[in-house]
Amino acid sequence: MNALIISAILGVIMMFSGILLKQKSGVRGIAIGGLVLVLLSNVLEMNGTHFFNVNLHGMMEFDHFSLLFVSVIIGAMLFYFILSARDMEKVGGYYAEYFALLFFILCGIVLVTSFKSLLILFLGIEIISIPLYILTGSDKRNLKSNEASLKYLLTGSFSTGLMLMGIALIYGATGTFDVAKMKLGLSEQPELLAIAGMLLLLFSMSFKVSAAPFHFWTPDVYDGAPTVFTAFMATIVKAAVFIGFIRLFGDTFGGMAPKWQFWVAVLAAATLFIGNITAVFQQSVKRMLAYSSIAQAGFMLLALFAMNQDAREGILLYSVAYSLATIGIFAVLGRMNDYTFEGFNGLARRQPLVAAVLTICLLSLAGIPLTAGFLAKFYMLKAAMAAGTQFWLVIFAVLMAAVSVYYYFRVIQAMYFKEGEANVTVSAGFKTALVVLAALIIVLGVAPELILYWLYF
Amino acid sequence: MPINYYIFLSIALFCIGIAGVLTRRNAIIIFMCIELMLNAVNLLLVAFSKMHSAAAAALPDAATVGTDGQLFVFFIMVVAAAEVSVGLAIIVMMYRNIHSVDVNFLNRLKH
Numbered sequence: 001m002n003a004l005i006i007s008a009i010l011g012v013i014m015m016f017s018g019i020l021l022k023q024k025s026g027v028r029g030i031a032i033g034g035l036v037l038v039l040l041s042n043v044l045e046m047n048g049t050h051f052f053n054v055n056l057h058g059m060m061e062f063d064h065f066s067l068l069f070v071s072v073i074i075g076a077m078l079f080y081f082i083l084s085a086r087d088m089e090k091v092g093g094y095y096a097e098y099f100a101l102l103f104f105i106l107c108g109i110v111l112v113t114s115f116k117s118l119l120i121l122f123l124g125i126e127i128i129s130i131p132l133y134i135l136t137g138s139d140k141r142n143l144k145s146n147e148a149s150l151k152y153l154l155t156g157s158f159s160t161g162l163m164l165m166g167i168a169l170i171y172g173a174t175g176t177f178d179v180a181k182m183k184l185g186l187s188e189q190p191e192l193l194a195i196a197g198m199l200l201l202l203f204s205m206s207f208k209v210s211a212a213p214f215h216f217w218t219p220d221v222y223d224g225a226p227t228v229f230t231a232f233m234a235t236i237v238k239a240a241v242f243i244g245f246i247r248l249f250g251d252t253f254g255g256m257a258p259k260w261q262f263w264v265a266v267l268a269a270a271t272l273f274i275g276n277i278t279a280v281f282q283q284s285v286k287r288m289l290a291y292s293s294i295a296q297a298g299f300m301l302l303a304l305f306a307m308n309q310d311a312r313e314g315i316l317l318y319s320v321a322y323s324l325a326t327i328g329i330f331a332v333l334g335r336m337n338d339y340t341f342e343g344f345n346g347l348a349r350r351q352p353l354v355a356a357v358l359t360i361c362l363l364s365l366a367g368i369p370l371t372a373g374f375l376a377k378f379y380m381l382k383a384a385m386a387a388g389t390q391f392w393l394v395i396f397a398v399l400m401a402a403v404s405v406y407y408y409f410r411v412i413q414a415m416y417f418k419e420g421e422a423n424v425t426v427s428a429g430f431k432t433a434l435v436v437l438a439a440l441i442i443v444l445g446v447a448p449e450l451i452l453y454w455l456y457f
Numbered sequence: 458m459p460i461n462y463y464i465f466l467s468i469a470l471f472c473i474g475i476a477g478v479l480t481r482r483n484a485i486i487i488f489m490c491i492e493l494m495l496n497a498v499n500l501l502l503v504a505f506s507k508m509h510s511a512a513a514a515a516l517p518d519a520a521t522v523g524t525d526g527q528l529f530v531f532f533i534m535v536v537a538a539a540e541v542s543v544g545l546a547i548i549v550m551m552y553r554n555i556h557s558v559d560v561n562f563l564n565r566l567k568h
C-alpha cells in the first residue's frame with residue numbers, strides 16, 4: 001500500500017516539477033530520489049510498518065510474495081533510471097511528464113501484483129497500458145514511433161476487450177469478482193461460462209506478455225518505440241504482467257488446472273520456438289532483443305505451467321535476472337549510433353569495460369553458468385519437471401535455450417573479434433552503475449538465496 | 458426475459474466488434490468496433506448482475522448481491538474514455554504526419 005500511494009503522489013509531483021523546474025538534472029534528481037523513497041517505504045512495509053491504513057475490502061492483498069516482487073521491480077526501475085534517464089532527454093521536450101507516466105505505471109504494477117479481485121486486475125492492466133501507449137508514441141515526429149504506438153493501442157485495447165468479456169463470463173458463472181470466493185472447478189459438471197471466460201482471459205493475458213501466437217505486435221512495437229521506453233516495456237512491465245498472469249491462474253483458476261495446463265504447455269512451446277528461431281534471422285540488435293523477449297517469455301510460461309513452489313521461486317529469480325540483463329543491454333544500445341550487429345564491431349577495443357559488462361548481460365540471458373540467468377532457467381526447468389506431466393516440454397526448452405546462444409553470441413563476437421568503428425560516449429557514473437549491475441548478475445548467479453531467502457522470511 | 462437472450466445479444470455484439478477490428482482498415486472505425494466490444498461487455502455485466510440479485514432474492518443480504526457487476530460497468534466506462542482520449546490523440550498525431558488514418562500505411566516496421 002505504501003508503494004502504491006507514494007508512487008501515485010510522486011507521479012503528480014513530477015508533472016508539476018516540469019513546470020516549476022527549468023533544469024533537467026533537477027527533474028531527474030527528484031525522480032531518482034522519489035524512487036528511492038518508494039523503495040524504502042516498500043521495504044518498511046515488508047517489515048510491518050504501514051504508513052496508510054486503508055480498508056481494502058479484500059480487493060487487494062499485500063502478501064509477502066507481492067511485496068517482495070514490488071521491491072524487486074522498484075530496484076530494477078532504479079537501475080533503469082540511473083542508467084537510462086539521461087537518454088530520455090533525446091526523445092522529446094516533455095522530460096518531467098515521461099517520469100510522471102513511469103510513476104503511474106508503477107502504480108499499475110503494484111495493483112497487478114497484489115490483486116484479489118478481477119476489477120483490480122483490470123484496472124492495473126489498464127493503468128500500465130495507457131501510459132505505455134503514450135510513451136511508445138512520444139517521439140512525435142518519427143513515423144516509426146507513431147506507427148508503433150497506433151499498433152500497440154489497437155492490439156492492446158482489443159485484448160482488453162477480450163479480457164473484459166472473460167471477466168464478465170466468469171462473473172456470470174460465479175456471481176463474484178472476488179478471487180477467494182469463486183471456487184471454480186469444484187463441481188463435477190463442466191461450467192461452460194467459466195471455461196469460456198478462462199480461455200478469453202488466457203488469450204488476453206498472452207497478448208499482454210506477448211506469448212505466441214499472440215506475439216505479432218511485439219517486434220514492431222519494441223522496434224518502433226524510443227529505445228529508452230522499449231527497455232522499460234520489455235523488462236519491468238513484462239515481468240509485472242507475468243506475476244499478474246501467474247496470480248490469476250494460480251489463485252482464480254487453480255482448481256481448473258487439468259483443463260488449462262496442457263494448453264499452457266503448448267503455448268510455452270510455441271513461444272519458445274517462434275521467439276528463438278525468428279531471433280536468429282534478425283539484422284538489428286533492437287529487433288533481436290524484441291524476439292529474445294518473446295523467447296524469454298516462453299521460459300517464464302514454464303512457471304505458469306508448473307505452478308508449484310519451485311515455480312514461484314523461479315519466476316522471481318527469472319524476472320530479476322532477465323530485467324537486470326536486458327536493462328543493461330538496452331542502456332548501452334540506446335547510446336549506440338547503429339543498431340545493427342555490425343554497429344557493435346570492435347566495441348571491445350575502445351570501451352573494454354562496457355563490452356565486458358555487455359558480455360556478462362548477454363551470457364546471463366543465454367543462461368551460461370555462474371550468471372543469474374542460468375539459475376533462473378534451472379529453477380524453471382526444475383519446476384516443470386516437478387509438475388511431472390509434460391516431459392517433452394523440458395527437453396524442448398533446453399534445445400531452444402541452446403538455439404538462443406547463437407544470437408546472443410553474435411553480439412559478443414562482433415564486439416571482440418571483428419574490426420570496426422563502434423564507440424559509445426559514457427560517463428564515469430554510467431560505468432559505475434553498469435559494473436554494479438554486472439556484479440549483481442554474477443552474485444545472484446552464485447548465491448540466489450540472497451533474494452529467495454526473503455520469500456520465506 | 459430469460460438470461461439467454463441477453464447473453465446471445467451481447468455475444469453477437471461482441472462478435473460484430475471483433476469482426477470489425479479484424480476486417481476494417483480505417484483506424485477510427487477499428488476504434489469504434491473496440492468500443493462496441495466494451496459496450497457488449499457492459500450489457501452482459503448488467504444482465505448478470507440482475508440475474509444474480511434475482512437468484513439471491515430469498516437470502517438475507519439480497520439488497521447488495523449483484524451490485525458489484527454494475528459498479529464494474531462504471532469502471533469500464535471510465536477506462537474506455539481514458540483509452541479513447543489517448544487513442545484519438547495518437548490517431549491525430551499520425552494524421553498530421555501521413556495525412557491518412559488508413560492502417561494499411563502501417564508497414565514501415567515490417568523490415
